[in-house]
Amino acid sequence: MRVEELTREAYERDGFAFPIDVMTGDEAHDLRRRIEALESGMNGLPRPMAQYLRMNTHIVMPLVHDMITHPQVVAAARTVLGSDMLCWGAELFIKEPHTDKVVSWHQDLTYWGIGHSDSEVTAWIALSPATPASGCMRFVAGSHKNAIIPHRDTYADNNLLSRGQELSVEVDEEDAVDVVLQPGQMSLHHGRMFHASGPNASGDRRIGLVFRYITPDLVQQNADTDFAVPVCGEDRFRNFDYIPRPEGDFAPPALERYDRIMEIHAKAQSVGAAQESRVYS
Ligand SMILES: O=C(O)CCC(=O)C(=O)O
Structure with a gap:
């Protein structure tokens, strides 16, 4: 769908929306190429490259920081959150070809410390095909209407989440939809959405560039401070320290x-x- 076709009503009913066209396949390919060039070209960093890619990528990569304000991505997120927005996180979820990395069933807002409200939405942009074969996400329509359900921490090695956390209730796979996206398409999902993804059995990397948008009234409850990037509208609260564009x-x-x-x-x-936490999600 085009961004203009997205409606808040449909998002509020399902807790997600996809596929949303936010850039052309060529633009997505170019973005992927630039990220991969950095991935293979940066040596001697204090932490492993995989860690920088996996979380808070916008703090160190200007091109990811710039994508936070991509007009089509912002327009889609604004449709569901309203005109005042910050970006609280940016991540890359990469599954290498023919690997067993998975994401267990979880709700994002469980451990983030910023509350469990309707004021966060995730924008997941495909930089390669996201299909059942490559381990695309799966959503359960309407599951965001649940409160946060207790999770158990598995710390499983093949889990991309910080604690390998999973919902302590069984999710019936038959209730889930495959979030199939072509490069340049995006999904939105609510912070209480039940979601998961399987292994990558395809011959290509499965790459998702992910932004977590919030409204500025949220507050970090587990620390004295937290950080965000201003996106649009007004921030009358200043509950977050602003992260500048990286110097290089x-x-x-x-x-x-x-x-x-x-x-x-x-x-x-x-x-x-x-x-x-090893990493966070
Ligand atoms: O990329 C995936 O497979 C999972 C991503 C996810 O859990 C999220 O963006 O909240």
């Missing part, structure tokens, strides 16, 4: 900022956990 690809001040923010996030998101 993995520039030293951006790397320092990354470490500081990750330390605060790891603590805030480890509340109630048996281990400190």
Whole structure:
């Protein structure tokens, strides 16, 4: 669908919307190529590249920071959140070809410390085909109408989530829809949506570029401070410190900022956990 065809009513009913055309296949391909060039060209970084890609990528990569305000992506997110928005996180979910990495059934807002309200939406942009074979996401329509359900932490090695967390209730796979996206298409999902994804049996990487948009009234409850990027409208609350555009690809001040923010996030998101979060989601 085109962004103009997206309606708040449909999103509120289902808790998701897809496929939304936000850029051409060529633009998505170009973005992928630029990210992959950095991925293979940056040496001697303090942390493994996979960690920078997996979370808070916008703190160290200007091109990811710039994508936060991509007009079509913002227009779609605004349709569901309203005119005042910040971006709280940016991540890449990469599954290598023929690998067993999965994402277990979970609800995003469970551990983030920013509450369980309707004021967060995830924009997941496909940079390669997301299909059942490549391990696309699966959603359960209407499941965002549940409260946050208890999760158990598995810390499973093949799980891309911070604690390998999973819903403590069984999800009937028959109730789920496959979120099939072509490069340049996007899905939106609610922070309480039940969602998961399977392994990548295809011969290509499955790459999702993910932004977490919020309204500015949210507050980090598990730490004294939290961070975001202003996107549009007004922020009358200033509950988040603003993250600047990185000075360059993995520039030293951006790397320092990354470490500081990750330390605060790891603590805030480890509340109630048996281990400190490996990464977060
Ligand atoms: O990319 C995936 O397979 C899962 C992503 C996810 O859980 C999320 O964006 O909230």
